[in-house]
Amino acid sequence: MAGGDGATVAGGLARHIPVLGRAALEFLDVRDGGVYIDGTFGAGGYSRAILEAANTQVIAIDRDQNAVAASAGLVQASNGRLTVVEERFSVLDHVAEKFGHAQVDGVVLDIGVSSMQLDEAGRGFSFRLDGPLDMRMGNDGPSAADVVATASERDLADIIFQLGEERHSRGVARAIVAARQEAPIVTTKALAAIVERVVRAKPGQIHPATRTFQALRLFVNEELNELAEALAAAERILKPSGRLAVVSFHSLEDRIVKTFLAERARTAGVSRHLPEVEAEPPTFALLTKRPVVADEAEVAANPRARSAKLRAAERTSAAPRAFDAHDYLPRLPSLDDVMRGR
Template identity: 60%
Template sequence: MMTGRGGSETDAAGGPARHLPVLLNEVLHYLAPQPGGIYVDGTFGAGGYTRAILGAAECRVIAIDRDPNAIRDGQALVAEFGGRLTLVPERFSALDAVLDAQGEPLVDGVVLDIGVSSMQIDEGERGFSFRRDGPLDMRMSQDGPSAADLVAKLSETELANLIYRFGEERRSRAVARAIVEARVQTPIERTLQLADIISKVVWAKPHEPHPATRTFQALRIAVNDELGELARALEAAERVLKPGGRLVVVTFHSLEDRIVKNFLANRAKVAAGSRHLPAVAGAAPSFTLVARGAVEPGDEERAANPRARSSKLRAAARTAAQAHAGGDLGSLLPPLPALDAPRRR
């Protein structure tokens, strides 16, 4: 998340928001923009990282966002930087197809900042916030099944599994039971309506996150297939980066970070044998780690921007090896209940 990602308060899963780019100095350090380079900002938002990249070097940025509002609002930045910024309405998992369409199949860097944006949180009608009333929507691209559809259609068991797997909510069964009991009486179609239901079975101390935080996170992830998008985007980035090109990913919760960590560990791994067996030939490492472990914000940034507290950055450089065969990240993704499941009690 970048400038414009997060919200003015801690009111949605994914963190607070004060329109401050998270880990901005670290992103620029590891991305290392160079004059003449071409970089992809796969999660444009309000353009915080894009602006910083374009200001750091006389380079070009191809920015992607699935939210039509972000594309609309980003036109001022396109005009400001002239031919150096191209803004494309698309999912970032399709970044390789976007680059092909732009006539730039290979790039020097990709930055991904995963999660919900502050503009989405601030607009109650988008349905991301459990503090602002609005329709229970949560669709980043504003099409397809909404959070209200999941709440209405999934069984109690499916809801409990979704909330536990994607929200890591320990009281997921109690939340699912409360939702199912409430929807018998009246459809659950508003954000504050759902937040109130959850608050009756999940309790939080004053200094702890809002009781609805984890459930809203789970629904948002499911509605937007966020973890699947991330896994596919990592594989796409591997295909489009030039040798030496940098991949920088900022995440905000453990589910996202685990996918990035395991992907980079797999791609940077050297196949080796044991003392009992000869070395087994395998795919050569396609990345080398340029940041050892996760980079976290310092105390100063944590104090200035509460949303940064949960953020982690991981970075790697592309080698000259061929991209690995895709489709091997499925085991990292928690299963998603079918969105077309029949309406059940």
């Protein structure tokens, strides 16, 4: 990494150390004059690190209004080198183009809910803090309470099984439907209590509601679809030799990243039934054959790092390939379909 003028970004957000941040920054190979996209701004850790590493421009994206508002100090301290946009990171290529960049040098993504969101009871992400059953990362669309109130028992079971990997999903869905007939389920405490009656946990195991809350959060925010679309958007916007670094925190996310990059790092096969179709060359070269994980020191300092996996790749000069997010996603009804009662 090139040396930079870190003094120009000293202000703003309280200093946040992102999980696997040092490794991600090394893979990005940040250089003077480069343009980088931080697709998941959060507390600003990656953006700050990129700005301090070299004389760069950073376009940061977050769908959370609170995160965007909290970025004001860092934006001001960056002397025009940081732009923070309230948007979904699935359209990061369009955001870059809006600000005059047809191609960029790097994209970094840190997938999942932030510690700031978990720690705010009013956001409804955590079963440990009683609050409204919301879970929305942005301020639009149905909440978790809306999904719990509307989804059929079958859809709830599928959502909780597929996105939460909860083996008691049918029992949890049945309990939710029975409980909502008695009274609306509108708080995190109420939902957690329902799940606890079905899922039993031994001392030392994760909280019984962990998987159900994860599933609802992923579904409400369409997080896996957002991730898949963001990977394709990165493929479109990265210049040749541009770098992509993605940090994920559970197997569903990592599987999408692994599959996408593995496919893009191979030559697309030619069907013997369509011999006139030419093979498509790789669009990425893998920088991590296996995911990078946190060492003992980082896990000790930040237990959340224990489940983190970092994968990185370098863009080739090949044209972007056709993309369909559904090829990477579990088979589930869409959020719109669930809310329409289909």
